[in-house]
Amino acid sequence: MLPLVLRRAAHGVLVMLTALGVLFCLIAVVPGDPASVVLGPHATLLQKAALRHDMHLDQPIPLQFAGFVWRLLHGDLGTDVLTRTPVAQLVFQALPHTAALAASAIAWALLIGLPLGCWCAVRRDGWVDRALALASAACIALPTSLVAIYALLLFAVRLHWFPAIGAGRPDDLPDQLWHLALPSFTLGVGWIGYLCRLMRTAMLENLGADHVRTARAFGVGEARIALRFVLPIAVVPVIAVLGVGIGSLLSGAVLVEMVFDRPGLGLLTYDAVLARNFPVILGAVLVTAPLYLFSNLAADLLIACLDPRVRNHV
C-alpha cells in the first residue's frame, strides 16, 4: 500500500507544480500587467515600477516562478494591496465556508445520485430508468448559475422554506446547516445527475461479470448480489471522478456563493475582481491546488481500500 501512496502523491505534486507553472505562464503571456491593474489608470510610471518591484514582476520569468514556488512553500500567498493583510489569512478565513459547501454538495450527490443509479441499473429499461435518463441529462446540462437563481427564487423567496442569503450566525451550528442546505443542493444538482449516470453504467458492467454469474448459480439473492458483489466495485469510478472533480466543484461554488451571498473563496474572489485586487485573486486560485492534491490522494486511497486489484498492482 505504501509504495502506491508515495507514487500517487509524487504524481499529484508533479501535476500541481505543472498546473502552477501553466497558470504562471498564462498570466505572464497574456497582454496586461498585474501592477497596472492594481494601481488603476491614473498611476504614474514611478508608482508602477515600485509596485512591480514589490510584486517581483521586474525579475526574469524563471526567477519569478522559482520565487513564487518558494514563497508558496512557506505559506506566503502575497499581500492584499488594499488592506495590507496577508492573502493567506484572507484565503484561510474563507476556505472553511467553501469546503463545507463543496463537501455537502458531494454529500447530496452521493445520497441521491448513487441510490438512483443503482435503481436504474437493477430495473434496467423500466419507466423509472427512462425518466431518470432524461432528468439526469437535464441536471448535468443546466448551468449552475441558472439553477442557483431559480432555487433562490422558488424555495427561499417564494416558498420561504429556506433562508435566502448569508451563512447563518457564526456560533449557531443548526442555523449554519440550515443556511447551507439550499446552496449545497444547488451546487450538487449537476453531480446528482452525473453520479446517477455513472453509477448506472458501472453497475450494469459489473452485473454481467463472471463472479456475479457464479454467485447467481450458487443461488445468492439478487439484492445480496447487488449490494455485496456489485456495489463495492461499481462505486470505484464514482470515487475516481469525485477525486478529480474538485476543480469544477469549486468553479460552481463561486457562482453559488455569489447568488446566495455566502462568505467563501468565491465571494472573496468576486470582491477582489471588483476592487482589481490581483494578489487576492491569484491566492484564491493557488489554494485550490493543494485541495486538488488532497482530494485526489484521498480518492486513490479509498479506491485502493475497495479494490484489491489496484492495491496489489503496484
Added chain:
Amino acid sequence: MSSRPLLWTGAICVGVIVVSALLSGPLAPYDPIAIAPHIRLLGPSLAHLLGTDQLGRDVLSRVLAGSEIALNLVIGSVAVALAAGIILGLAAGYGPRVLGGAIMLVCDSIMTLPMMLCALALATVIGPGLFTVGLVVTAFLAPAYARIVRGQSQVLVGRDYVIAARAMGAATLRVMLRHLLPNMAGPLLVQVAMDVPTVIGIEVGMTFLGQGAEPPQPSWGAIVSDGFSYIRVAPHIVLAGSLPIVIATVGCTFLAEALRDAMDARQGKDGLV
C-alpha cells in the same frame, strides 16, 4: 420519432437555437439594443411578445440576438480547442513517449484548475469581455480533446488497416489524416456536444459576475443577470433569458447521450468508444 426520444428532442432543441441564431436579424421585431425609456419593464404583449427590459429594449429581439452571440462563442472556442486538442493529442499518441508524457502532464494539470477562478483571474489582467470568456474556455477544453485523441490513436495504431497502411509506406501525416482522425470523429463529437453546455454555462456565469459580455451586448447571460436585478417587478425577463439557455444546454446533452448510445450499439463492447 418515438423510438429515439433523446435524439429527436435534442436535435429539435439544437435546430431551434441554430435557426434563431442564423435568422436573428430578419426574425427580430426590434433593434435588440435600441433604448426606449417610456416602455420599460413592460410584461409580454402582442407588440412585445416577451415584454421589455429595464431600458425598454425588446426582450425577444435580445434573446434572438443572444443566440447568435452564443453560437459564435461556442463555434469559435470549440473549433480552436478542437484544433489544438487534435494536434496535441496526435503528437502525444503518435510521437515519442517522452513528448506524449509531457503533453499529457500539462493537459492533466490544466484540468485540475478551477475554470471559473482562472477565468476571473484572467479577466482582471486582460479585461472583461466575451474574448476573455472564449480564451479561457478554449484553454480548458483543449486538454480534454487532446486526451481523447491520444487514447483513440493509441488504440487505432494497433488496428490491421493502420498497420497495413504503414507497411505499404504511407506517410505519417497520411496515416493520421486518412486513417486515425476519421475513426475517432465519433467520440470527439460526443465530447463536443457535452461541452457546449459548459461553454454556455461559463458565459452565463462570467456575465453574471460582470466579467463576460459587456453592455449593450445582448448575450443570454446579460439578459438573465439584468433580469435578476429587476426580478420583483418584471420576472418575465429572467424567464425569457433562461429559456434559450435551458433549450440549448439540455438539447446538446440529449444529443450527446443519443450519439453515444448509437455508437455503443454500433461498435458493441469494443472498448473503442
